[in-house]
Amino acid sequence: MNSKQPCILNPIEILSVSKRIGKINALNGISFSVSPGDIFGFLGPNGAGKTTTIRIILGLLKPTTGQVRLWNEDPWENSFSIKSQIGVVLDEPGLFEHVSLIENLIFYGKLYKLKKNTMIENIDNILSYFNLIDRKNDKVGSFSKGMKKKAALARALLVQPKLLIMDEPTAGLDPESSKELRDKIKDIAQVHKVTVFFSSHNLDEVDKICNRIAIIHRGNIIALGDIQTVRDSPSSFKKKMRFSEKQDVEKIKNMVIDILPVDMKITFDYHNDLFTVLSDKEADTSLLIAALTSNGLKIKEIYDEKASLEEVYLKCIKEAEG
Ligand SMILES: Nc1ncnc2c1ncn2[C@@H]1O[C@H](COP(=O)(O)OP(=O)(O)O)[C@@H](O)[C@H]1O
Numbered sequence: 001m002n003s004k005q006p007c008i009l010n011p012i013e014i015l016s017v018s019k020r021i022g023k024i025n026a027l028n029g030i031s032f033s034v035s036p037g038d039i040f041g042f043l044g045p046n047g048a049g050k051t052t053t054i055r056i057i058l059g060l061l062k063p064t065t066g067q068v069r070l071w072n073e074d075p076w077e078n079s080f081s082i083k084s085q086i087g088v089v090l091d092e093p094g095l096f097e098h099v100s101l102i103e104n105l106i107f108y109g110k111l112y113k114l115k116k117n118t119m120i121e122n123i124d125n126i127l128s129y130f131n132l133i134d135r136k137n138d139k140v141g142s143f144s145k146g147m148k149k150k151a152a153l154a155r156a157l158l159v160q161p162k163l164l165i166m167d168e169p170t171a172g173l174d175p176e177s178s179k180e181l182r183d184k185i186k187d188i189a190q191v192h193k194v195t196v197f198f199s200s201h202n203l204d205e206v207d208k209i210c211n212r213i214a215i216i217h218r219g220n221i222i223a224l225g226d227i228q229t230v231r232d233s234p235s236s237f238k239k240k241m242r243f244s245e246k247q248d249v250e251k252i253k254n255m256v257i258d259i260l261p262v263d264m265k266i267t268f269d270y271h272n273d274l275f276t277v278l279s280d281k282e283a284d285t286s287l288l289i290a291a292l293t294s295n296g297l298k299i300k301e302i303y304d305e306k307a308s309l310e311e312v313y314l315k316c317i318k319e320a321e322g
């Protein structure tokens with residue numbers, strides 16, 4: 001760790017990183033950076049390359065090409081000093097199931113050479129924070145999935161990290177446990193000033209807590225930026241329409257495609273009598289009204305709406321798949 005100027009260095013810098021695993025190009029030259037204080041969501045479907053990226057960031061895998069820097073240091077070359085600044089929650093909780101929670105945490109604390117007195121006090125504080133203090137003498141094997149995740153997060157925080165890295169932290173949890181964990185992650189980032197980087201395939205979760213996101217698909221970053229910017233990207237205009245009478249979906253779709261300029265990329269959706277047109281440029285409402293009406297249709301409603309992150313995400317993926 002560079003102790004001179006940690007504040008102005010980015011916790012994570014990824015520059016043109018590719019990774020070939022066997023015959024698969026798991027990552028195709030991805031680049032992004034995570035700034036101090038970010039809650040950065042790394043969003044993508046299964047197999048997109050999220051875990052591979054995290055393993056590279058942690059220095060567990062060596063990139064085939066490209067550079068990775070954590071506070072300007074290479075995690076592959078310089079693992080211990082960097083890793084003592086990072087809290088990690090991977091897919092597996094990484095706790096011994098047959099021993100108690102407190103023993104697990106003490107074992108981990110010793111591994112990181114934490115001082116015993118402060119460590120015990122710290123463990124109690126962290127377990128209280130996660131509502132796990134009453135269970136500290138119970139074997140981890142007896143915990144629910146949600147409790148195991150909280151325990152894994154508690155363990156990750158024991159080193160008082162500057163950066164918290166998590167691989168799909170709420171995957172497989174029920175909505176209540178997910179929300180509890182999400183609230184904690186947000187609190188840790190904001191109150192305790194920890195930079196957070198986590199992967200997810202859950203848009204809603206990313207939308208709720210992140211300030212920045214990257215969308216990864218088949219080893220390529222297909223969108224990157226402040227969450228607001230990505231959501232409001234120019235390629236995500238949305239218009240909603242409802243007609244007075246029930247309409248054939250294909251007929252309306254073809255009509256709209258005919259009306260709008262040929263170079264406009266559009267995605268069409270229909271649900272509960274409501275037609276949604278997503279487009280990369282703003283569709284002219286008066287043009288649509290005039291053309292649809294002249295085709296004999298009675299328009300009940302037509303209005304613009306902000307595209308949700310989910311719609312932008314699905315649109316990005318659809319475009320990436322060509
Ligand atoms: N150890 C491995 N051996 C072979 N292929 C792998 C291995 N790890 C990852 N891959 C492949 O690399 C791609 C990205 O995987 P991964 O990073 O695990 O995706 P994600 O975490 O987004 O689901 C996938 O096509 C996956 O099958």
Ligand SMILES: [Mg+2]
Pocket residue numbers: 050051052167
């Ligand atoms: Mg994964």
